[in-house]
Amino acid sequence: MRNSTTDLLQVDGLTVRYGAGPVVHGVSLAVESGTVAALLGANGAGKSSTLRAIAGLEPAKGTVRFDGQDVSGLSVAQRFKAGLVYVPEGRAIVTDLTVAENLTLGSYFVDGPTRARRRAMVLEFFPEIANRLKSPAGLLSGGEQQMLAIGRGLMSGPRLLLLDEPSLGLAPLLVARVYERLALIQKEQKLSALLVEQSFHTAAKLAARAWVMRHGHIVGELDAAALRSREGRQQAIDAYLGARRDPSAVVAA
Secondary structure (H helix, E strand, C coil), X not given: CCCCCCEEEEEEEEEEEECCEEEEEEEEEEEECCCEEEEECCCCCCHHHHHHHHHCCCCEEEEEEECCEECCCCCHHHHHHHCEEEECCCCCXXXXXXXXXXXXXXXXXXXXXXXXXXHHHHHHHCHHHHCCCCCEHHHCCHHHHHHHHHHHHHHCCCCEEEEECCCXXXXXXXXXXXXXXXXXXXXXXXXXXXXXXXXXXHHHCCCCEEEEEECCEEEEEEEHHHHCCHHHHHHHHHHHHCCCXXXXXXXEC
């Protein structure tokens, strides 16, 4: 794995086990500060387990370094306070609370002025929920709930946002809208993020680097140029489907 002073996150030899055997096998990757990276692969490839392990939600072996510090032994709460913020698959908002209350949950430990400033920023990025602050979150559409979940993550002032399948269960039009807003946030706030996606084409619109996972292994890596080229897309699809025997054939970095 490469080591760079610009890397905000460095993961080395990450292994996650469920029961008898590992579901993630020695994954190594690095995310540069101010960039968005993606983990791609089919359902069951080990992407979400990798992301959850980075967040501290799954026991794992290996090393997770964040901003140069080894956080492998830290709890979920400690990693959260350090700026590693996880937005779960399926959104996991509190449906009985209002939109405003859900946003407050994301900034529970900050002072009032900071909370107000962050909320104004979130509502500017996601105007769809700005007029629904007093509505129960459970009454929002799927796309609005995803915007709320991302907004709640942003309320904590993340240094690295871990996004687990933000397009899951959304219609294509809503997926495009959510990713348009993420692109705007990345541009204006220099967002650092690692996202998990099954859709290569969706992730390629935002990510500057991506890794393809299959059966718990990284089988391909693509840089920004490869992500946006026809050949790179085919390489990712081949790795995704296991069509290539030589993993080095899909590395484009």
